[in-house]
Amino acid sequence: MEKTWNNKAWFLVLPVLVLVAFTAVIPLMTVVNYSVQDTFGNNVFTWAGTEWFEELLSSSRFWEAMVRNLIFSFIILAIEVPLGIFIALNMPKKGWGVPVCLVLMSLPLLIPWNVVGTIWQVFGRNDIGLLGYYLNAIGIDYNYVQDPFDAWVTIIVMDVWHWTSLVVLLCYAGLVSIPDAFYQAAKIDGASRWAVFRYIQLPKMQRVLLIAVLLRFMDSFMIYTEPFVVTGGGPGNSTTFLSIDLVKTALGQFDLGPAAAMSLVYFLIILLLSWVFYTVMTNYDAER
Amino acid sequence: MARIDVNHVRHSYLPNPQKDSDFALREVHHVFEDGGAYALLGPSGCGKTTLLNIISGLLHPSHGQLLFNGKDVTNLSTQERNIAQVFQFPVIYDTMTVYDNLAFPLRNRGVPEADVDRKVRETLEMIDLASWAKKKARGLTADQKQKISLGRGLVRSDVNAILFDEPLTVIDPHMKWVLRSQLKQLHRRFGYTMVYVTHDQTEALTFADQVVVMYDGGIVQIGTPAELFERPRHTFVGYFIGSPGMNVMPVAIDGKTAKLGSQRIELPGVPKAGSGTVELGIRPEYVRLGRDGMAVSISKVEDLGRHKVVRANLEGREIAAVIGEDETVPADPKVRFDPAGINIYADSWRVEMGA
Numbered sequence: 001m002e003k004t005w006n007n008k009a010w011f012l013v014l015p016v017l018v019l020v021a022f023t024a025v026i027p028l029m030t031v032v033n034y035s036v037q038d039t040f041g042n043n044v045f046t047w048a049g050t051e052w053f054e055e056l057l058s059s060s061r062f063w064e065a066m067v068r069n070l071i072f073s074f075i076i077l078a079i080e081v082p083l084g085i086f087i088a089l090n091m092p093k094k095g096w097g098v099p100v101c102l103v104l105m106s107l108p109l110l111i112p113w114n115v116v117g118t119i120w121q122v123f124g125r126n127d128i129g130l131l132g133y134y135l136n137a138i139g140i141d142y143n144y145v146q147d148p149f150d151a152w153v154t155i156i157v158m159d160v161w162h163w164t165s166l167v168v169l170l171c172y173a174g175l176v177s178i179p180d181a182f183y184q185a186a187k188i189d190g191a192s193r194w195a196v197f198r199y200i201q202l203p204k205m206q207r208v209l210l211i212a213v214l215l216r217f218m219d220s221f222m223i224y225t226e227p228f229v230v231t232g233g234g235p236g237n238s239t240t241f242l243s244i245d246l247v248k249t250a251l252g253q254f255d256l257g258p259a260a261a262m263s264l265v266y267f268l269i270i271l272l273l274s275w276v277f278y279t280v281m282t283n284y285d286a287e288r
Numbered sequence: 289m290a291r292i293d294v295n296h297v298r299h300s301y302l303p304n305p306q307k308d309s310d311f312a313l314r315e316v317h318h319v320f321e322d323g324g325a326y327a328l329l330g331p332s333g334c335g336k337t338t339l340l341n342i343i344s345g346l347l348h349p350s351h352g353q354l355l356f357n358g359k360d361v362t363n364l365s366t367q368e369r370n371i372a373q374v375f376q377f378p379v380i381y382d383t384m385t386v387y388d389n390l391a392f393p394l395r396n397r398g399v400p401e402a403d404v405d406r407k408v409r410e411t412l413e414m415i416d417l418a419s420w421a422k423k424k425a426r427g428l429t430a431d432q433k434q435k436i437s438l439g440r441g442l443v444r445s446d447v448n449a450i451l452f453d454e455p456l457t458v459i460d461p462h463m464k465w466v467l468r469s470q471l472k473q474l475h476r477r478f479g480y481t482m483v484y485v486t487h488d489q490t491e492a493l494t495f496a497d498q499v500v501v502m503y504d505g506g507i508v509q510i511g512t513p514a515e516l517f518e519r520p521r522h523t524f525v526g527y528f529i530g531s532p533g534m535n536v537m538p539v540a541i542d543g544k545t546a547k548l549g550s551q552r553i554e555l556p557g558v559p560k561a562g563s564g565t566v567e568l569g570i571r572p573e574y575v576r577l578g579r580d581g582m583a584v585s586i587s588k589v590e591d592l593g594r595h596k597v598v599r600a601n602l603e604g605r606e607i608a609a610v611i612g613e614d615e616t617v618p619a620d621p622k623v624r625f626d627p628a629g630i631n632i633y634a635d636s637w638r639v640e641m642g643a
Contacts, residue, residue, distance in 0.1 A: 184373070184375065185437070187346065188366060188372060188373045190396040195392075199392075203383045204382075
C-alpha cells in the first residue's frame, strides 16, 4: 500500500496530550515555580533560587526519612516476594479451590487504602483492638503508639497483609501458563522438586516477578495513606516516610517552597528508579 | 532395556467410566519385545499418546497392569520406571546452556561428571549441535530446541525404553529424514526398546519393525509394514495406510466369486465369510487398467511424478488405480482386480479364504 507522509496522525494523540498537560505537566510546572520562590502568603512571592534545594539536601530530616523509606521498601520486598511465590506455588491449579483462592487473595486488594489503615489502627489498639488486646493479655508488651519497633512491625505486617496478594496473583498467572509437558519432561528427567522450581517455574515467572518487584517497590516507596492513618508518622518521627514528611512540610507548616523542592527531588528519585527498572526489563527482553 | 507387557490396560479420563465410549483406551493387551522398534500409528484421538503416557507412568491406567521384564511397575512413578520420553513440542530448560540441558537427566541421577561429559558430547555430535554447546538454550530455533529434547531422550544409555510422542512434528522435512535415519541407526547399534507415536504413515513404516495401528481406543492390527500393506486386518487399516487408501466396496459372495452390481469378480479362494456386511478391499496398486475386464468411466488422472493415480467410476462408486508413469489410459477403459491383492471383509474385519 502507498504510504502517505504527513503529520495528521498527531491529531489522534492530541486529546491525550491535552489531558496529560492538564493533569501532569501544568501541576508539575507549578511545583517547579514554587520550588525557586519564597512566600509568606497573600500570593506574594520572592525569588529564592536554589536555596530550598540546598537546604533540603543538607537536612538530616530529609535523609532520615529517605533511609527509613528505603529500609521499609527493602523489608517488605524481602517478605512479600518470597511469601508471594510460596503461596502461588501452593495454590490449587484446578478444581473448585481455584476461584475460592483467587477471591480470597483479591479481597485485601479491593479494600480502599485508608480503610486498610483504619482496620489495622483499630485491630492493634490495646484497649479495644483484637490483636493489641490479646497480645498484651498473653504478656507481650505491644503498643504501636509508644514503641517505634511495635509501630514498624504493625506497618510492615499491614503492608504484607495488604499487598502480598498482588505478588501471589502475578506469580500464579505466570505458573498456570507453563504447559504440562514441562512438568512431564521434568519427571522423565528425574528432576527433584527444587530443580523443577529452579529450572522451570522460576524462569517462567521471571517476567511477572520483575513487574511485581517494580510495582511493590514504587508503591512502598510512595507509601502514605496507611502509616498516616495508623501512626501518623510517629511515635516521634520513627515512621515518617518521605511522603508523610512532604505533607507535613507542605500542609502542616505551609512551607510551599521547601515542600516543592522536596517534591521535585522525590519525583526525580522515582523517575530514576523507574528508568533503572525499565532498562533492566527491556534488556532482559532483548536477551530473550 | 526391557520387555514391556501391557496387560489388559484400559484408561478413562472420566472419574466414573461406564460405557465403552467413556474410555480413551478401550483395552490394550500387547507385548513390546525387548529391543524392538515399534510405531504406534493412528489418527488424532485414537489413544496412542494415552498408551505412551501409561507406559512412561505419567498416567496411571484405570484398569490393567504393566510389566517391565516381568516385574509389575503399574504403581511405580515415572522416575522409578527409568524411561526416556520425547514430547511433540520442544521442552527445554530456558536458563541452561545446550550442554547443561543434555546433562540434566544424567546429573539428576548422580552420574559421575566424567561420564556425563562423555555422554553429552556423544549426544551433541549425534544431534549435530556440538558447536552450540555453550549457548543458552532459549536463543535457539524451534527445530534446534526439539533436537535438544530428542538429545535429552537419548543421552541416558541405561533406560528401559525410549518413547517418542510425534517428536518430528516441528522439524523441517529434510531434517526429519536425517533424524529418523539416525534414530534407526541408534536402534541398531544399542538395541533400545523404542516406541514411536505418529500419525504419519511414512514415518511409522520407515522407523518401525512392527507397526501397531490404533483406532478408536484399541489396537486394530500389529504387523510389519508389508503385512499392513498386503493384508490389512480391518478396513480402517486399509484406508489409513497407503496413498491413496484401499478401495473398499460392498459385495455379495457366491462361492469363489464376488458380485459387485452386475459384475462378477474372481476371488483367490472361498472366503469364510460370516454374516453381516461383506466388503471387498483392493489396493489401487492391484487394480489393473486395460482393455479387458469391467467397464469404468475415468473421472480424473493425477500425475504424481513417479506414478499416476486414476480415479474411475465402477458400478456407481469411486475407485482409485495406480498405473505406471509411462502407461496411458485406453480409450475404452476397463479394470481387472489382481486376485493376489483381494481381501474380503465381514463387518469391517478381514476374513480368511479357503481353497
